[in-house]
Amino acid sequence: MSALFSVRDLRLSFPDRAHKPLFGPAPRNEVLKGFSLDIPEGRITGIVGESGSGKSTFGRVLVRLLEPDSGQVLFDGQEIGHLDEAALRPLRRDLQMIFQDPMSSLNPRHRVWRIISQPMKRYGRGGTKADAIAALEKVGLPPTFAERYPHELSGGQRQRVGIARAIALEPRFILADEIVSGLDVSSQAQVLSLLKTLARDMGLTVAFISHDLSVIRHLCDHVIVLNHGEIVDHGPVVEVFEAPKSEITKTLLSAIPLPELDDDWFDEA
Amino acid sequence: MSSLHAHTLDVIKLNIALPNGHRLLRNVSLTLEPGEVRALVGESGAGKSMIGKSVLGILPPNVAITEGEILLEGQHLNMMTPPTRRKIVAQSAALIPQDPLTALNPVRKIGPQIIDPLVRIQGWNAREAETRALDLLDRVHIRDPKRVMQSYPHELSGGMRQRVLIAAAFAPSPRLIVADEPTTALDVTVQKQILRLIRELQQETGTAVLFVTHDMGVVAKISQKVTVLFAGKVMEDAPTREVFTNPQHPYTRALIAATPSYADLERPFSPVPASLIADLHAQIAQDDLLYRGGRI
Numbered sequence: 001m002s003a004l005f006s007v008r009d010l011r012l013s014f015p016d017r018a019h020k021p022l023f024g025p026a027p028r029n030e031v032l033k034g035f036s037l038d039i040p041e042g043r044i045t046g047i048v049g050e051s052g053s054g055k056s057t058f059g060r061v062l063v064r065l066l067e068p069d070s071g072q073v074l075f076d077g078q079e080i081g082h083l084d085e086a087a088l089r090p091l092r093r094d095l096q097m098i099f100q101d102p103m104s105s106l107n108p109r110h111r112v113w114r115i116i117s118q119p120m121k122r123y124g125r126g127g128t129k130a131d132a133i134a135a136l137e138k139v140g141l142p143p144t145f146a147e148r149y150p151h152e153l154s155g156g157q158r159q160r161v162g163i164a165r166a167i168a169l170e171p172r173f174i175l176a177d178e179i180v181s182g183l184d185v186s187s188q189a190q191v192l193s194l195l196k197t198l199a200r201d202m203g204l205t206v207a208f209i210s211h212d213l214s215v216i217r218h219l220c221d222h223v224i225v226l227n228h229g230e231i232v233d234h235g236p237v238v239e240v241f242e243a244p245k246s247e248i249t250k251t252l253l254s255a256i257p258l259p260e261l262d263d264d265w266f267d268e269a
Numbered sequence: 270m271s272s273l274h275a276h277t278l279d280v281i282k283l284n285i286a287l288p289n290g291h292r293l294l295r296n297v298s299l300t301l302e303p304g305e306v307r308a309l310v311g312e313s314g315a316g317k318s319m320i321g322k323s324v325l326g327i328l329p330p331n332v333a334i335t336e337g338e339i340l341l342e343g344q345h346l347n348m349m350t351p352p353t354r355r356k357i358v359a360q361s362a363a364l365i366p367q368d369p370l371t372a373l374n375p376v377r378k379i380g381p382q383i384i385d386p387l388v389r390i391q392g393w394n395a396r397e398a399e400t401r402a403l404d405l406l407d408r409v410h411i412r413d414p415k416r417v418m419q420s421y422p423h424e425l426s427g428g429m430r431q432r433v434l435i436a437a438a439f440a441p442s443p444r445l446i447v448a449d450e451p452t453t454a455l456d457v458t459v460q461k462q463i464l465r466l467i468r469e470l471q472q473e474t475g476t477a478v479l480f481v482t483h484d485m486g487v488v489a490k491i492s493q494k495v496t497v498l499f500a501g502k503v504m505e506d507a508p509t510r511e512v513f514t515n516p517q518h519p520y521t522r523a524l525i526a527a528t529p530s531y532a533d534l535e536r537p538f539s540p541v542p543a544s545l546i547a548d549l550h551a552q553i554a555q556d557d558l559l560y561r562g563g564r565i
Contacts, residue, residue, distance in 0.1 A: 051427070051456050155313065184312045184483040185527040189538035196538070211456035214486075214529035218538060241531070255457040257464070257486030259528040261513050265490050266465050 003038035004173060004205045005062060010035055010071035010081075012057060031057045033229040034071065039222075044199055044206040046220035046237070048213055048252060054229040055209050059175045062207060063095040064088055076172070093123040096166040100178040102158035106150040106165075112136070113146035116165045125169055135168035136161075139194060156187030160194065167198060174199075177209045192219055214256045217241055225249045276340070277301045277445050277477040278324065283337035285316075285323060293319050293332060295502040295556060301445065301494075304475040306468075308488040308509070310524065311498035312541070317481045319501070321447035324479070326351075326358055342444055359390045363438040365467070367450040369430035373422040380418030383437045391441045405436035409466055428459040432466065439470050446471070449481045464491055485528040489513055497521045500553050519545055 013028040020026035031054045039045050039062075049055045060066040061073060064080055073081035080091060099105035106115050113132035121127030133143045139160040150158055159179055166174050176195065180188040196219055199206050210216055216223055216237065223240050225233035225248060232246035244250050254268045278301040285294045294316045301307050309317040322328045324339055326346070339346045342361060346354055366372040374382060380402065387398035406414035409432040422430055431451060438446055448467060452460040468491060471478050480491055488495055488509065495512045497505040497520065505518040516522045523541040 050458055185485065185524065186312055186541040189527045189529075189540040193538035193540070212529075213457075214531065217531060218529050218536075251458060255461040257461070257484065257490045258530045259485040259489055259513070259525050260530065261489055261510060266461075266468060 002041050004041040004076060005039040006072070006074040007038070007062075008036045008072040008074075010058075010061065010073065011069045012054075012061060012066065013069055031229050032061070032068070035229075035231045037224060037231060037234060039205065039207060041205050042203050043221040044196070044208055044219055046216035046223040047207055047209045047226065048211060048216055048223060049226035049248075050211060050252070052228070053226040055226050056177055058226065059097075059177055059207055059209050062173070063097050063175050064091075065097075093125070093169050094172040095175070096169055096171040096173070097175045097177065098159070098162045098166050098179050100181060102155070102162045103150065106158060106161060108150055110149070111146065112148050112150070112153075112161055115150070115161060116168055119165060120168050123169055131168065132164075135164040138167060138198065139164045154187065155183050156190055159183065159187075159191050163191070163195065163198070167202065167204075170202075171204070173205045173207070175207050175209070178211070179208075180215065181210070181212075188215070195219070211252075212256060213241075213252050214258065225252070275302065277303050277305075277342060278479070279338070279340040279343075280320065280324070281338040281340070283320070283323060283339065284335045285319060285328065285332055286335045288331055288333075292335075292557065292560075293501050294323070295500070295553070295560070296337075297496075297498075297501070297503055299496050299503070299506060301477045301479060303444070303477055304472070305494060306471065306478040306480055306492045307494040307496060308492035309479060309481045309496050309498060310483065310485065310488050312483060312524075314500070315498040316501035317483075317498050318449055321364070321449055321479055321481055324358075324445070325362060325364055325447055326354055327364075356390075359386075360441070361443055362445040362447065363441065363443040365431075365434055365438045365446060365448040365451045367453055369427065369434050369454075370422060372434060373430060375422055377421075378418065379420050379422065379425075379433055383418075383433070383440060386437070387440055401440055402436070405440050406433070408439075408470065409433075409436045410462075411436075427455055428462065431455065431459075431463055435463070435466055435470070439474065439476070442474060443476060445477050445479065447479045447481070450483070452487065453482075453484075460487075467491070485525050497524065499549055502553060502556070504549075520549060 010032050011034045012032040013030045015026040016029040017026050047055045047058065061068050068081050071081065072079055113129050116132040116135050117127040120131055129146060133146050136145055141157065141160055180191050183191060208220055220237050223237050224231055225246065227248045233240055233244060233249040240249065244253060280297060280299050283294050283297045284292055286292045297320060309320055311317045323334060334347060341357065344357060383402040384398040387393045387401060388395055403414045406417055411417050411432055452463050455463060482488060492509045495507060495509050496503055497518065499520055504520045512521060516525060523545055526539045527541055
């Protein structure tokens with residue numbers, strides 16, 4: 001199994017404006033503290049951690065919405081970490097993203113078919129209404145949804161439109177950043193099983209960011225646990241869950257309220 | 270405001286509706302005893318938040334109670350004049366909202382936001398109220414209560430803001446707290462801390478809690494009783510223990526199955542089956558016909 005992404009000694013910091021002195025530059029806050037890892041091709045990799053662990057920042061480096069301070073990001077053998085926008089353009093179609101909040105990532109003034117077809121046109125992958133309807137079908141939405149606006153859809157349906165927009169471009173990599181956190185359990189289950197099926201059928205590589213390990217366990221093949229910008233645990237999902245190496249992983253595991261009775265749950269860390 | 274009445278809250282055959290007659294709650298009844306946590310669980314649109322809002326009198330302007338009664342410590346809320354009702358509710362009930370950022374005034378410091386209601390509504394003097402606020406902030410494990418009182422909401426993290434609101438809710442020693450998805454916006458480790466905190470304070474003070482959530486996992490941990498709702502109708506009302514050992518209604522079973530667990534790794538994700546949802550909607554349509562028939 002080959003790696004689609006190889007990340008080496010990745011570092012990224014943001015200026016800490018809250019502590020900026022009156023004169024001179026603001027001190028920098030290290031968000032990613034120099035880690036290395038591979039993301040295997042054709043698999044779903046989960047990235048977990050608490051808020052502030054750097055998981056979203058890391059994801060944004062992978063799709064090159066952010067440029068790292070130093071270190072390498074190899075995408076299919078090609079160094080993309082420090083490419084400029086023009087050099088990235090041919091790669092953009094391959095690196096797609098599904099966002100946490102579909103209400104702010106889908107244009108409220110456009111009908112669903114236009115939301116899906118615009119990027120298709122942009123990258124020369126068709127972009128007729130029929131193409132958009134075909135993409136909707138893949139995510140289990142009937143053709144009538146093409147004429148609707150985002151506000152006319154439920155949360156789960158909106159998230160499916162987000163998935164349709166990403167897969168319509170036939171990318172090689174999809175970053176899914178907390179895409180089910182806003183949904184209730186039943187829509188959550190629908191969106192996750194859809195993503196799992198699509199990834200398998202299309203041979204997609206997916207990075208799935210979440211703070212919920214119970215979701216990761218069912219969806220992902222591999223998992224990376226981040227804490228304060230460092231990797232504290234990683235490996236195949238089964239191994240990390242059966243034998244977590246780090247206290248952080250154990251805490252995350254025990255924090256999830258499972259749908260079963262457990263009188264001692266509050267007494268655990 | 271003491272009463273010999275045994276229940277903290279009785280909701281009896283409550284119906285609320287939009288102006289066009291569409292019902293959002295359908296004959297909902299439930300009781301809450303002192304010191305008890307009752308979970309209201311259901312998917313989005315099930316009306317679970319509407320129950321809490323009806324009790325607190327904060328329904329959206331276009332939604333009205335069309336039938337039914339609400340008794341808070343034995344007092345009929347919907348027979349009171351609005352000012353009396355507001356006074357009674359403010360004195361014995363409080364809300365922990367879902368989104369602490371919109372619930373707090375962004376341009377006022379935390380301190381006055383906790384203290385003012387204690388002075389204006391509970392009639393405490395300013396010094397008493399300040400001592401109480403500091404004490405409660407300490408109880409919710411805020412390290413430097415004095416500094417937090419001087420802070421603005423944006424200076425605190427999401428978990429800290431939710432702690433502040435929990436402190437504010439418990440400060441006047443209410444008999445009832447409506448917790449409306451108080452942990453949905455938080456990540457799992459902070460969620461556990463917040464749930465633990467609500468439980469600690471609630472057990473210590475004997476406050477009854479109406480806990481609105483869509484997460485069967487949270488239900489299992491925090492509540493003693495459960496009301497399962499679908500489209501504004503009660504599907505099941507039972508002790509939490511029974512709901513998880515022997516769920517009676519197929520919808521309850523479906524909700525539990527839809528919640529991810531560690532038990533069976535190979536088990537696929539299982540949304541609530543569309544056929545079950547269609548059946549339930551058909552039943553509800555029939556209920557609505559009968560209900561209208563009865564009213565005419």
